[in-house]
Amino acid sequence: MNIVLLDPASAQDDLWTIQSARQIEHLKHQLDIKIGDTLKVGIRGAGRYTAEVIEISERKILIQPLYEEPVPKKLPVTLIVAMPRPKVLRRLIQDAVTLGVEKIILLHSYRVDKSYWQTPFLQQIDHYVQLGLEQAGDTFPPEIGIYKRFKPFVEDVLPQMISVERPAYVAHPYATHSMPHAIEHPCTILIGPEGGYIPYEIDLLKKNGCQAVSLGNRIIRTETVIPYVLGRLFSTW
């Protein structure tokens, strides 16, 4: 937790209130904060501040904002991922948010086990968004989309996310072109499930405007490939 992220409702008066048990536990026991210490604080969907600790009690901590600080920029990228295993989903959301992805879409695909859509983590995505923002020091949650049908998404929704200025790259081991690097424009990235998109899906993606690109001949896990691809694409950002 590199900032304490508050709801706007907790930051309406002159003194702001930290009342999440998780945040209080971390501040008291990991950081051992005292009255008079300064903290980095963010308001969800708004600014980021340095604040001073005014009062510490059992169930709340009162702080006073001192000055505003810049919020880190987002990466101009929409990340479309075939729905992963629940354990991977948590990390993937948290990492994508930490790295500044603007929009995350979870998509069904032939090789996605249908049971993955039943995971309770899907109802807790916002918690992992919060952890990712607190790690990065960011305050703006990404947009999250969920599409449980592949074909209607690819035919009706995806084409609106693609243009000459905003290409879409699908990572595909058999592609002849390499994934570009150090681009200076927005883009959409598609990452397949374990085992990859099936040929029918790759064809449909290509027909609807995606470029299939290779990442070399190592097979990389979903949760690892996401930071790897973001580092590669946005290294000048």
Place this chain on the structure above:
Amino acid sequence: MNIVLLDPASAQDDLWTIQSARQIEHLKHQLDIKIGDTLKVGIRGAGRYTAEVIEISERKILIQPLYEEPVPKKLPVTLIVAMPRPKVLRRLIQDAVTLGVEKIILLHSYRVDKSYWQTPFLQQIDHYVQLGLEQAGDTFPPEIGIYKRFKPFVEDVLPQMISVERPAYVAHPYATHSMPHAIEHPCTILIGPEGGYIPYEIDLLKKNGCQAVSLGNRIIRTETVIPYVLGRLFSTW
């Protein structure tokens, strides 16, 4: 598991033997292999092959190598990481190996909790190396080094890993220069612990030939920063 990685001892006769319970379990229950199927197989420290399944029994699977295939190239990088929490260590080793890091060094640092060096995972590193190689389809384990004293390592060992042709970059949030991208030469990368290297350590690293470079103003977890940095540095590789 994208290849079955065997010890050279299991591959001395005309038919090779898979006898690891973990590999047999995966082949039988995840991949549901049958006699006559082909498998991707690697010999640890040697070649990679397509092989045919000849015999399946309770405790072993016999296979016949058909033809050799290329082993993925390594990245020309030495990755020096402040010893992380045990849970992170496993993932870090596995991901670094999957991505093709040539040499991995675990280093003590002021903000590394001394208890981390007691973890049983340190005795099981080779298992995570094996999993990383099997994921990538690689056969050559990286070199692994362990240094429990920061200063002697930085003063006596590190300088031998640095030259004009092989710079060393230490990720440091307060650096004025950015981490380079798409480099076409070998390098050494240093990643700090949670909370970063302390100023004394950064100074000592700089005095001994490292360049402090920034990755922007998002704070990224160790396990996430490694694929992120490798994607950024080696995107033309």
